[in-house]
Amino acid sequence: MKLFSRFMPSSGMRQVPKSVTIHAVLLAYTVIALFPIIVVVINSFKERRAIFRDPLGLPDSSSFTLVGFEQVLLRSDFGLYSWNSLVVTILAVGLVLLLGAMAAWALTEYKFKGNLLITFLFAMGIMIPIRLGTVSILSLMVNLNLVNTLTALVLVYIAQGLPLAVYILSEFVRTIPKELTEAARCDSVSEYKIFFCVILPLLKPAMATVAVFTMIPIWNDLWFPLILAPGEETRTITLGVQQFVGQYVTDWNSVLSALTLAIVPVLILYTIFSRQLIRGLTSGAVK
């Protein structure tokens, strides 16, 4: 009972049926969300025949094999692909956060001509998918001599992530009491320092949220790497995996092993950001 009540949002017995329902729904959702990932992970450790014979079964002594991982790690440039993905993701997320926070701060704090127009353009950026502009983006990258470089990917991902980042961060900036900036101005803090030393630390939880939102689509993207950077040197993980998918034969062991390995870095990044997700940093500022 003690263990049971620990997971209840409130101690009253009246709340129990409601709480059970909520947990049942959440549990069902978790199972559905985790199911494909678990299937990928367990099958990556199985022989090819076992994958098709019993896709949901756990690997046993006869079907267990690491041939997929061997194939991926030894016979392909998996290290390079991961590195490319990591560089692109970290650079793009980092710049989206920095530029997004700066834009959000500028648009909410300062009144200037064109403020509304820029806000509106960012809102448009959320509504219009960036892939619609693929053709012009490609021709732009060709003209800039950026095809087959990671820079091209970073630039596109910044454009892709920025609108939502600005939107979410603006909402957060609005919740920061304006007295805090005014106090800083009375303390003769420069406007840049107000942003970097007073506002940015308070935006941490929001930035973690934005980081997670921005990171996942970039890591998983196949479209832009395929179009803008398909060269051997600049392939990202998702593109690298494609070499095991053939028109007639697909090396399922390798595909599943590569996908399993690709989950690990995202998981690590997510763990880092989710620590920052804990709110309540602003409590104590006012009142």
Added chain:
Amino acid sequence: MTDVILEKVGKTYPNGFHAIPSVDLSIEEGEFIVLVGPSGCGKSTLLRMVAGLESISTGELRIRGERMNDKEPADRDIAMVFQNYALYPHMTVYNNMAYGLKNRGMAKELIAEKVTDVATMLGLTELLQRKPRQLSGGQRQRVAMGRAMVRDPKVFLFDEPLSNLDAKLRVQMRVEIRQLQRKLGTTTLYVTHDQVEAMTLADRLVVLNKGKAEQIGTPMDLYNKPATPFVAAFIGSPSMNLLGANLTEQGIKVSDALTLPLSHRHRGSIVWGIRPEHLAVSDEQNADFALRIQAVESLGAETLIHGKIDTASGDGEPMVVRLSGPHLPDINSVMWLTAPAQHWHLFDAMTQQRL
């Protein structure tokens, strides 16, 4: 020496709203000035204009003879304490207090010395390494004051600093603020809507109404000789009894049931006022009027009696009487009262000026 001068200072917002038409005020060095008025009267706006957080539309602001209209808040050498304290939540108490000094490029040792001094003065020494969220409301309030004090500014600006505290702490901090200000001798501008706070803290009070200074003077000036019915009603608790009346040859005719003898040059409609504490209990022969009691508030040390002037029709004007000590008259009974002439306040009903 005159420290701060506001000369015809006014504020007009871009949408055309005249928040403050024109305020004149000169503040002596070391003086404690309280800006008081109901919410929306422009008192915070005026303070923020002095701080440099709002622009000044018309007129001139001078601090120590220097024109400040176009200077940044940082260059005005003022320190402001905000209603919600506005402590930097990610910094320790020490850093909160030291931040302004660091930004002015002061040497580390000197900063440490100053912060320690002020922390000792405010009893914050134990708390210097804590974050604001680990502090109680009163402690945060003290840190906010400490942050202003370490800067050793020309002028302190307080924007309703006590309104987030509970009643008991508010009284305690009120006394502390007054003592500190006396000790430091720093010119202070303090905004509040609480007239008790205003009366107890101020060397001089500025009563603001709709952006206009209704009266400027010492608390006792304002209590004894309010310039307008607004000031009369605002200063003092409970509020002064203010009744519409007519000044005729017979005297002041407040209502059919109450005519007070007075010879005065002025004729026509006036506002007659008397404070609840100046009404005296009397007997039927000597009384000026009778009060039909409607409610009694016993506060122990004093008793507030609410009632109406007794008339045949029962629609007499409402009045409040304040008696010292406990009294327990019956509801609906009649009380005989006199209104001594030396305590009357007369205002012209048209111009709202004191007669």
